[in-house]
Amino acid sequence: MALKQVIGQERALKILRRCIAKNRIAHAYLFAGEDGIGKKLTAVNFAKTLNCRNNADDSLFTAGEKEKSAVEADSCDNCSSCVKIDKRSHPDVFFIAPENGQIKVNAIRRLEESLSYKAFEGNWKIAVIDGAETLNQSAANAFLKTLEEPPGRSVLVLISSMPELVPLTVRSRCQRINFSPLPLKKMGELLEHGLSTERTP
Ligand SMILES: [Zn+2]
Incomplete structure (x- = not known):
């Protein structure tokens, strides 16, 4: 699937697409909102x-007459890069999730090492950190410098359904994007489309 198929999050998508259109990708985002409303799906499709x-050759970022297309920026959902990201096998896209209820410092150090290399295939290195409220104190401390100044062309996307529990030092270094609760009708559509199964890797 692609960004245009994310249901009920027009506001979040608009913000992200505007970042792309203006070539102002933040170092770090915090996708905040309750569980099961498409935060991770949006991160993957971002x-x-x-x-x-x-979207190669930075055509996404061409302003002026092409700005409209950047505002509608999306993936093709079909090329080798899109397929690898869907399969979680893209060498420049990293997924971190809590292990035994916590994101620990070792996971963050491994991620930082991966981000320090030049991108293998992609234009961007992207890290999706799910359950960011479970970053423990030492992991959060180890992460601060990278959050402030990730290596070139890296984007960190933190995801949390309990954003107030994300350590303040981490939260304050991210651009927060709030995801809306889904109205029941849209929930129904989602289930009908069977998209709920795509939420987990
Ligand atoms: Zn593609």
């Missing part, structure tokens, strides 16, 4: 859009 081979 990564696909940034690295899609059909």
